[in-house]
Amino acid sequence: xxxxxxxxxxxxxxxxxxxxxxxxxxxxxxxxxxxxxxxxxxxxxxxxxxxxxxxxxxxxxxxxxxxxxxxxxxxxxxxxxxxxxxxxxxxxxxxxxxxxxxxxxxxxxxxxxxxxxxxxxxxxxxxxxxxxxxxxxxxxxxxxx
Amino acid sequence: xxxxxxxxxxxxxxxxxxxxxxxxxxxxxxxxxxxxxxxxxxxxxxxxxxxxxxxxxxxxxxxxxxxxxxxxxxxxxxxxxxxxxx
Numbered sequence: 001x002x003x004x005x006x007x008x009x010x011x012x013x014x015x016x017x018x019x020x021x022x023x024x025x026x027x028x029x030x031x032x033x034x035x036x037x038x039x040x041x042x043x044x045x046x047x048x049x050x051x052x053x054x055x056x057x058x059x060x061x062x063x064x065x066x067x068x069x070x071x072x073x074x075x076x077x078x079x080x081x082x083x084x085x086x087x088x089x090x091x092x093x094x095x096x097x098x099x100x101x102x103x104x105x106x107x108x109x110x111x112x113x114x115x116x117x118x119x120x121x122x123x124x125x126x127x128x129x130x131x132x133x134x135x136x137x138x139x140x141x142x143x144x145x
Numbered sequence: 146x147x148x149x150x151x152x153x154x155x156x157x158x159x160x161x162x163x164x165x166x167x168x169x170x171x172x173x174x175x176x177x178x179x180x181x182x183x184x185x186x187x188x189x190x191x192x193x194x195x196x197x198x199x200x201x202x203x204x205x206x207x208x209x210x211x212x213x214x215x216x217x218x219x220x221x222x223x224x225x226x227x228x229x230x231x
Contacts, residue, residue: 002169011165017200021169 001025010052023118024052030117031056039099043106044113051114146207149181149214150174155193156185163189164196167215171202174217179205182213 002021007014010024019027031054034045045055153170155163163184170180184190194204194213201218208214 007165007169008162011161014165014168015161021172 002028006052013051018115018118018120027114027117028052028054030054032113032117033057039102040106040109043103044109045106047107047110048113051110053114053117147179150178152181152183154183155189156183158189160188160192164193167193167197168200171197171200171215171217176217176219178217180215180217181208182215183211184213185211 002010002014002025006024006028007021013019013027014021014024016023032048034041034048034055049055151170151174153166155166158166167180167182170182174180182193184193190213197204197213197215203216203218205214205216
């Protein structure tokens with residue numbers, strides 16, 4: 001049950017059709033792990049915290065990055081660790097490091113993670129820059145059945 | 146008319162908390178149950194009925210003056226547009 005302070009703080013998020021009070025309660029108790037260190041991941045980290053998600057090193061839902069650039073890979077709880085490593089290798093295309101792109105990428109990562117917490121969307125989401133455009137995809141690990 | 150399953154008073158609230166209170170109250174009900182909302186002022190009367198319908202619920206006719214009567218729509222269909230019942 002949301003407290004009055006939580007209702008006031010997250011009121012605009014509660015208004016969203018996909019969230020509501022039940023969804024906000026789930027966001028508040030489902031930890032998310034953000035492993036990246038780049039600017040995009042700082043944006044993702046702050047966006048998730050502002051939305052009420054607790055950040056934890058032991059969370060099942062992970063936002064990670066590959067290499068020195070800002071590709072974003074978001075894994076849901078159902079993706080095995082072996083598949084995560086495999087998929088990360090598949091998504092190693094370098095991305096530009098412009099601040100405005102980091103904000104967009106980080107925001108997208110946070111929103112995608114929230115959707116996964118709420119049981120919506122694919123278990124694996126990859127976001128990257130390709131030919132000057134932000135693209136998302138849902139690759140499957142070639143080794144999984 | 147049967148009494149509502151739940152009644153809330155949002156006369157002291159301002160936007161966006163008016164609909165936040167209604168939305169949270171509707172989440173406490175099951176599909177088909179009714180919520181009475183005591184409202185005052187132009188803003189809630191403009192926005193709350195519209196938001197209720199957009200969220201897939203029904204605005205019922207026959208509520209006393211100053212009150213909105215809502216029937217909760219199917220919980221399993223978020224985003225499904227609801228109806229005004231004439």
